[in-house]
Amino acid sequence: MIGPVIGVLFDGFAYGMLLFLLSVGLSVTLGMMNFVNLAHCAFAMLGAYVTVFLMNDLKWPFLATLPFAFLAAAFVSVLLERTLYRRLYRASDLDQVLLTIGLAFVSVAVAAYIFGTVLQPVQMPPYLRGSFNVMGVNFAVYRLFLVAVALAITLILVLTLEYTRFGAQVRAAVDNQRMARGLGINVDGAFAVTFALGSGLAGLGGALAIEIVGLDPSFAFIYLVYVLIVVSVGGLGSIGGSFLAASLIGISDVAGKYYVPELGAFLIYLVMILLLMWRPAGLFGRR
Amino acid sequence: MSLTTDPVSGPYQYLKAQSRWRVLEVAFWLCTLLPYFLFPNYLVLASQIAITALFALSLDLILGYAGIVSLGHAAFFGLGAYAAGILSKHGWGEPITGLIVGGVIAALVGYASSFIISRFRHLTLIMITLGLGLLLHEAANSAHFLTGGADGLQGVKIWKIFGLYGFDLWGYTAYTYSLIVLFLGFLLARRITNSPFGLALRGIRENAVRMPAIGAPSHAHIRKIYTISAAMAGVAGALLAQTTETVALEVLSFQRSADTLVMLVLGGAGMLYGGIVGSAIFMIARDQFSGINPQYWYFWIGLLLIVVVMVLPNGVLGGLKKLFTTWRGPS
Numbered sequence: 001m002i003g004p005v006i007g008v009l010f011d012g013f014a015y016g017m018l019l020f021l022l023s024v025g026l027s028v029t030l031g032m033m034n035f036v037n038l039a040h041c042a043f044a045m046l047g048a049y050v051t052v053f054l055m056n057d058l059k060w061p062f063l064a065t066l067p068f069a070f071l072a073a074a075f076v077s078v079l080l081e082r083t084l085y086r087r088l089y090r091a092s093d094l095d096q097v098l099l100t101i102g103l104a105f106v107s108v109a110v111a112a113y114i115f116g117t118v119l120q121p122v123q124m125p126p127y128l129r130g131s132f133n134v135m136g137v138n139f140a141v142y143r144l145f146l147v148a149v150a151l152a153i154t155l156i157l158v159l160t161l162e163y164t165r166f167g168a169q170v171r172a173a174v175d176n177q178r179m180a181r182g183l184g185i186n187v188d189g190a191f192a193v194t195f196a197l198g199s200g201l202a203g204l205g206g207a208l209a210i211e212i213v214g215l216d217p218s219f220a221f222i223y224l225v226y227v228l229i230v231v232s233v234g235g236l237g238s239i240g241g242s243f244l245a246a247s248l249i250g251i252s253d254v255a256g257k258y259y260v261p262e263l264g265a266f267l268i269y270l271v272m273i274l275l276l277m278w279r280p281a282g283l284f285g286r287r
Numbered sequence: 288m289s290l291t292t293d294p295v296s297g298p299y300q301y302l303k304a305q306s307r308w309r310v311l312e313v314a315f316w317l318c319t320l321l322p323y324f325l326f327p328n329y330l331v332l333a334s335q336i337a338i339t340a341l342f343a344l345s346l347d348l349i350l351g352y353a354g355i356v357s358l359g360h361a362a363f364f365g366l367g368a369y370a371a372g373i374l375s376k377h378g379w380g381e382p383i384t385g386l387i388v389g390g391v392i393a394a395l396v397g398y399a400s401s402f403i404i405s406r407f408r409h410l411t412l413i414m415i416t417l418g419l420g421l422l423l424h425e426a427a428n429s430a431h432f433l434t435g436g437a438d439g440l441q442g443v444k445i446w447k448i449f450g451l452y453g454f455d456l457w458g459y460t461a462y463t464y465s466l467i468v469l470f471l472g473f474l475l476a477r478r479i480t481n482s483p484f485g486l487a488l489r490g491i492r493e494n495a496v497r498m499p500a501i502g503a504p505s506h507a508h509i510r511k512i513y514t515i516s517a518a519m520a521g522v523a524g525a526l527l528a529q530t531t532e533t534v535a536l537e538v539l540s541f542q543r544s545a546d547t548l549v550m551l552v553l554g555g556a557g558m559l560y561g562g563i564v565g566s567a568i569f570m571i572a573r574d575q576f577s578g579i580n581p582q583y584w585y586f587w588i589g590l591l592l593i594v595v596v597m598v599l600p601n602g603v604l605g606g607l608k609k610l611f612t613t614w615r616g617p618s
Contacts, residue, residue, distance in 0.1 A: 036410055084593070091596075093409055094356050098552055099596045101545060105589030113583060221541075225421065232414040266425040273418045277403060280411045 003136040008258050009251060014143035016250020017150035018212060021205030023227040023234075024157065024242050025198020031174040031237020032191050033089055038100040039080075040202055041224040042107035043073040047203025048215045049111060052120045062125050066207055073203025074196040081195050086188070104220050111217040120215040128211075142211055149208065153201065157239055170194055174237040226253075229272045235282030245283060298486070306481040315560065319466055323459075330458035336570045337465035338526045341472050343551045343562030345519035350548075351557030352480055353512050354492030355404065356413055358544055359420025360520060363393040365427065365539030367521025372440045372534040373433065380446040382529050386468065389525025390518040397517020398510070405509040408495065417541070424539040440534035454530065461530040468526055469563075472519055476559060479515065488512055492557075549588060553595060555602025564604055 026040040047069035054065040080103065088096050124142060131140040161167035169190045172180040181187050206219070213223075226249065234245030249268060256267040275283070322333040342364050349355040367389030374380075374388055400419055407415060427434045434440055447453040452460045479485050487503040498505045528534045537543065546569070554565025569588075576584050599606045 030410065034409070036413065084597070087597070093413065094350070094552075094556075095596050095600070097356060097358070097413065098548070098592050101548075102589040102592030102596065105585040105592065107589075109583045109586030109589065113586075225417070225541075228414055228417070232410060236410070262429060263425075266422065266429065269418045269422040269425060273403075273415060273422065276407075276411055276415055276418070280407055 006137045008255050010137070010139060011143065012251030012254035013247055014140075014146050014250070015212065015254050016247040017147050018205060018209055019223075019226055019230050019250050020243055020246035021150055021153065021208065022202055022223060023230040023246060024239060025195075025201045026227060027231045027234060027239070027242045028170070028174070028237055029191070029195050029198050030231060032170065032177070032187075032194060034236075035085065035089060036093055036096045036100065037085075038097060038224060038228075039103035039107065039220075040100075040199070041206075041227055042104045042220040043077050043199040044202040044206030044209070044223065045107060045111060045215070045217070045219045046076060046206070047073040047200075048206035048210050048219065049115060049120075050203070051207035051210065052115070052122060052215060055122060056120075062122075062128070066204060069207035070200040070204045073206070074200030077199030078192060078196045081192055085195075104224070108217045108220050111220075115217070117217055120210065122210050122215075124211055146208055146212070153204075154239070154243060161239065166190065166193070226268075229268065231282075233272055233275050233282055235284035238282070238284040241282055241284030298483075302481055302483070302486070306477070312560075316470065322462065327457070330462045332458075332570065332574055334458050334461040334465040334530055335527075336567050337462065337469045338523050338530070339547070339550065339566040339570060340563040341465075341469045341526065342520055342523040343547050343554070343566045344469075344472060344476055344559070345516045345523065346547055346551050347556055347559065347562045348476055348479070348512055348516040348519070350551065351561065352485060352488040352492060353509055354495070355416075355509065355513065357416040358413055358541070358548070359416040359418070359423075360516075360547065361539055361541070361543040362420045362423045363397055363517040363520035364524035364527075364543065365423065366393045366396055367524030368528040368534045368538040369427065369434055369440065369524075370521070371525035372443045372528040375445055375529070376440065376442045380444050382445055382448050382464070385445070385529055386522050386525045389528070390522040393521020393524070394514050394518035397521075398514040401510040401513035401517075404513055405506040420539070420541060420544055424536070424541070427539055428536060434534070434536070437536050439536060440528075443528060443532045443534065445529045445532060454532070458530075465526055465530060468522065472522065473559070473563075475515075476519075479512075480559065484508070484511075489557075549592060551602075553591065553602055555604035555606075558601075558604055561602050561604050565602065568603070 022041065022044050026037060029035060029037060050069045050072045051062070051065040054060040054068060055062060084099060084103075088099055128142045128145055131138045133139075161171060169180070169185045169187075172183070172185055173187045173190055177187055206215075209215070209219075209223075213219075230242055230245045230249055233249070234241030234243075249271075252271060253265070253268055256263060256265075260267070319337075322330055326333070342360075345363075346357065346360050349357060349360075370392040371385040371389040374385055379385070403415060403419075404412065428436055430436070445454060448460065448464060452463075454460050480488075487498065487508055490498045490501075490503060491505050491508060495505045498508075524538055527538065547566075550565035550569045551562045552565070553568060554563065555561030572587075573584060576587070595602060601608070
C-alpha cells in the first residue's frame with residue numbers, strides 16, 4: 001500500500017527537480033530585470049539538441065555532452081541578450097512578450113528544419129539505466145542521478161548567491177534595482193552573467209529532460225507553461241521558492257496523472273490559478 | 288497616439304471630431320466587398336478572415352485600449368463556438384439566436400473572470416489569463432460527452448438565415464453573414480472607443496493607479512470592457528462554428544490566442560483597423576505559404592514579430608500613419 005505512494009512521490013520529486021533546473025534561471029532573471037522571457041525554454045531545447053547531436057552523430061558519451069549543452073545555451077543567450085533583449089528592458093510587457101514569443105517560434109521552426117519533427121531517440125549509458133528495489137519500491141537510477149544533479153546545483157547556486165561578491169550584487173539588484181545602480185553596482189553586467197547562467201542551466205535541464213519527457217521541436221512551448229507556472233507560483237527571484245514550487249508541481253502532476261488520469265493537466269492549472277489569486281506575487285515573492 | 292487638442296475646443300469636440308467618418312474608412316469598408324467580384328473562389332477564406340478580424344478586434348478592446356495583455360483570449364472564442372455548436376447539435380440551428388447565445392455565454396464567463404483579471408497586472412496577469420485559457424482547453428478535452436473531445440464536435444446543422452439564405456459550398460452566405468456581423472461589431476467598438484469611457488480606458492492603459500485619482504474607477508472599467516470583449520470574442524467563435532458547421536478543440540488552444548495576438552500587433556494595436564488589417568495579412572500569407580512548406584511557417588511569423596517589435600512598434604498601420612505624417616509635414 002505504502003510502496004506505490006513512495007514511488008509516486010519519488011518520481012514526482014525527480015520530475016520537480018527537472019522543472020527546477022529548467023526554471024530557476026528564468027526566476028532570477030525575471031526578478032532582476034522584470035523581463036518576461038517566453039523564449040527561456042527555447043534555450044533548454046537548444047541544450048537538449050546539442051546533447052542529441054553530440055551523442056548520436058559524434059558518438060560522445062552522455063556525461064561529456066552535458067557541459068556543452070550548458071555552454072551552448074549560455075553562449076547563444078548572451079548573444080541574444082546583447083543584441084535584442086537589452087533594448088527592451090524598459091519596454092512594455094507586451095513588447096517583451098511579443099519579442100520572446102517570436103524568438104520561440106523561430107527556434108521551433110529552426111529545430112524542425114535541422115532535426116525534423118520526430119521524437120529524438122537517445123540511448124543512455126548502461127550505468128544510468130535500470131532500477132533497484134528497496135523494500136518493494138522501485139527507484140530508477142536515472143531519476144536518482146537527476147535528483148543528485150539538481151540538489152548539487154541548488155547547493156552551488158545558494159552558496160554563490162549568499163557568499164560571493166557577485167551573489168551579493170545580484171541580490172541587491174533583485175531587491176532594488178535603482179538603489180543598486182546608485183551604489184555603483186554594474187547591474188547590466190551582473191544581469192548579462194546571470195542571464196547566461198540561467199539559460200545555461202535551462203540548457204542543462206533540457207539535456208537531462210530528454211530521457212524523461214522526450215525531445216521534439218514542440219518542447220519550447222510545452223514546457224514553457226510548466227516553467228512559467230513554477231516561476232510565478234514560487235515567486236520571482238527566489239531560488240527557495242522555485243525549488244519548493246517545482247517540487248510541489250512535479251509531485252502533484254505525477255500524482256494527478258497516476259491517480260486521476262482523466263483530469264489530465266486540469267489540476268495543475270487550477271492549483272496555479274488559486275495559488276496566484278491567494279498570493280499574486282507567488283509563495284515567496286515580495287512584490 | 289497623440290491626444291493633443293486645441294485647448295479651447297475641449298474634450299467633447301475632440302470626441303466628436305474623432306468619431307466623424309473619414310474618406311479612407313469608407314473606402315476601406317467598400318474594399319471588403321471586392322472579394323465578391325475579384326476573388327469569388329476565395330470567399331470561404333474571406334469569411335474566415337472576417338471572423339478572425341472580429342476576434343482580433345475584441346482582443347484590441349482589452350489589449351490595445353485597456354492595456355490588458357491576455358494570452359488566453361481564445362477561451363471566450365472557444366466558449367462561443369462550443370455554445371453555438373452544442374445548441375445546434377441539440378436541435379436549435381437558428382443562426383442569429385445561436386450567435387446571441389454564444390456571445391451571452393462568453394460574456395457571463397468573461398464577467399465572472401473579470402473580477403480576477405482587474406486585480407492583477409504584469410506577469411501575474413499574463414499567467415492567470417494563460418492559466419484560465421489552458422484550464423478551459425483541458426476541460427473541453429476531458430468533457431468528451433459534451434464537446435466530442437479531441438475528435439471535435441460533429442453533427443452541427445445550421446438552418447437558413449431568416450429561413451432564406453442557406454450556407455453554400457462557395458461561401459457567399461458565409462462571407463456576407465460574417466462581414467455584416469464584423470461590421471456591427473466594428474461599429475460597437477468604434478462607438479465605445481470614441482466615448483468618454485474609451486478615453487478612460489486609454490488612461491488606464493497608461494497608468495492604472497492614477498486613474499482613480501481623477502475619478503475613473505479602474506477596476507469597474509476593466510470589468511466592463513473585459514465583459515464586452517469576451518462577448519465579442521464569443522460571437523466570433525459562434526460565427527466560426529456556424530459557417531464551418533464543426534467545432535474543433537483547436538478553437539480553445541493557446542496557439543489561437545498567440546496567433547491572434549500576432550495579427551493584432553502586426554496590424555497595430557489600439558487603432559481598431561489594426562486587428563482587421565493584421566488578420567487579413569496573416570491569413571492570406573498563411574494560405575499562400577501553407578502550400579509551400581507549412582512546417583516553417585512559424586519561422587517567418589517569429590521573424591516578423593521580432594522585426595515588428597524592433598522596427599515598427601505600432602504595427603503596419605502605425606508605420607503607414609507615421610510615413611503619411613512625415614510626407615505631409617507637421618500640420
